[in-house]
Amino acid sequence: xxxxxxxxxxxxxxxxxxSIINCAYxxxxxxxxxxxxxxxxxxxxxLIAIRPDVSEKKEGRFTISFxxxxxxxxxxxxxxxxxxxxxYFCAARSGATNKLIFGTGTLLAVQP
Amino acid sequence: SAVISQKPSRDICQRGTSLTIQCQVDSQVTMMFxxxxxxxxxxxxxxxxxxxxxxxxxxxxxxxxxxxxxPNLTFSTLTVSNMSPEDSSIYLxxxxxxxxxxxxxxxxxxxxxx
Numbered sequence: 001x002x003x004x005x006x007x008x009x010x011x012x013x014x015x016x017x018x019s020i021i022n023c024a025y026x027x028x029x030x031x032x033x034x035x036x037x038x039x040x041x042x043x044x045x046x047l048i049a050i051r052p053d054v055s056e057k058k059e060g061r062f063t064i065s066f067x068x069x070x071x072x073x074x075x076x077x078x079x080x081x082x083x084x085x086x087x088y089f090c091a092a093r094s095g096a097t098n099k100l101i102f103g104t105g106t107l108l109a110v111q112p
Numbered sequence: 113s114a115v116i117s118q119k120p121s122r123d124i125c126q127r128g129t130s131l132t133i134q135c136q137v138d139s140q141v142t143m144m145f146x147x148x149x150x151x152x153x154x155x156x157x158x159x160x161x162x163x164x165x166x167x168x169x170x171x172x173x174x175x176x177x178x179x180x181x182x183p184n185l186t187f188s189t190l191t192v193s194n195m196s197p198e199d200s201s202i203y204l205x206x207x208x209x210x211x212x213x214x215x216x217x218x219x220x221x222x223x224x225x226x
Contacts, residue, residue, distance in 0.1 A: 034214050043204050043217035044155065046113075083168055088197075089154060098143055098208060102155045 004092050006103030010035065013110050019077040021106045023090035028072060031095035035075045036102075038087045047088070048075070097109045113209045114139050118218030125195055125225050132191045133221045135205035139183035142208075146178070149202040150222070158203075161188045195225045 005024045013019045022031075024067040034049035050057045050064040050073065050094040057064045077084055115138040125131050129172045135144065159167045159180055167180040192199055202220040209216050215225040 010116075036217075043118075043219045046214045046216070049214050054116075095213065097160075099145070099157055100206070101157070105154045 004090060004101050004103040006065045006106060008106060009104065010018075010107040011109070013108065015081050015082060015112050016082065017108055017110075018072060019084070019108055019110070021088055021090070022072065022074045023092075023094050023103050024070075024072045027092070027094065028090035029095055030070070032093040033064070033066065033073050034091050034093075034100070035062075035069060036089045036091065038089065038105075044096045053058050077108075078081050079110075082110045083107060085110050100111075113214075114141065114207050114216045115153065116178065116205060116207065116216055116218035118205055118221055120221055122222040123224070125223065127196050127225055129174060129195055130191055130193045131179055131195065131223060133205075135188045135190070137207055142185070143155045144182065144188045145187075145206040145215075146180065146190045147204045147206060151177050151201070158190070162220055183207075192223065195223075197225045199223065200225045 001063050008020050035047045036044035037047045038044040048059050048062045048064055050066050052068050061078045066073045085108055088106045091100045093100050117136040119134045123131055132198045144161045147155040148158050149155050157170050158173045158178055159169045161180050161182040161184050163182045178192055179191045202222050204217050204220045205216045206215050
């Protein structure tokens with residue numbers, strides 16, 4: 001119940017293409033769903049986040065789509081750039097404990 | 113959002129020894145979180161540290177192995193005790209930055225045990 005499942009494990013996209021990463025959860029007590037970007041040797045950095053009362057959130061080239069009934073959410077990176085090459089983690093927060101549970105991560109490579 | 117300073121950034125330690133990792137936040141926070149990230153893996157929560165109370169450990173992590181201190185609202189330490197090569201990981205601290213800023217992470221401590 002505490003797991004967050006993330007796919008794909010790795011993704012190769014051409015420059016200018018759309019990168020899509022998917023996550024699914026089971027615990028309906030999760031109340032906050034962030035996405036993190038991590039470059040090698042760095043800590044994760046918050047990219048964008050959404051709450052379950054919103055179905056979509058867009059910030060620049062990054063969009064979260066959220067399907068509460070299906071318990072799924074996804075990250076779309078439009079016009080992907082080589083500088084977007086990093087590992088992306090979805091996460092979910094338990095409203096009861098404030099703990100963040102992370103997905104398994106997706107290694108994104110954007111080819112020039 | 114909060115700024116976290118984590119020390120050391122990396123260390124190479126002999127097995128059987130202990131290492132204390134420091135996490136300093138530039139603002140007062142109620143909850144601090146310690147994570148472990150094994151090579152090529154995701155982040156796993158070790159424990160939650162609240163000021164003035166004992167840390168709460170996740171399944172698989174025990175206080176004798178990972179003692180945590182939280183002396184005030186801006187500082188915490190995590191000690192990795194009696195280290196073995198299996199403890200080689202990145203250790204990260206994190207704080208909640210409120211609704212606008214989400215959770216902020218330190219840059220991590222890359223630990224190698226030889």
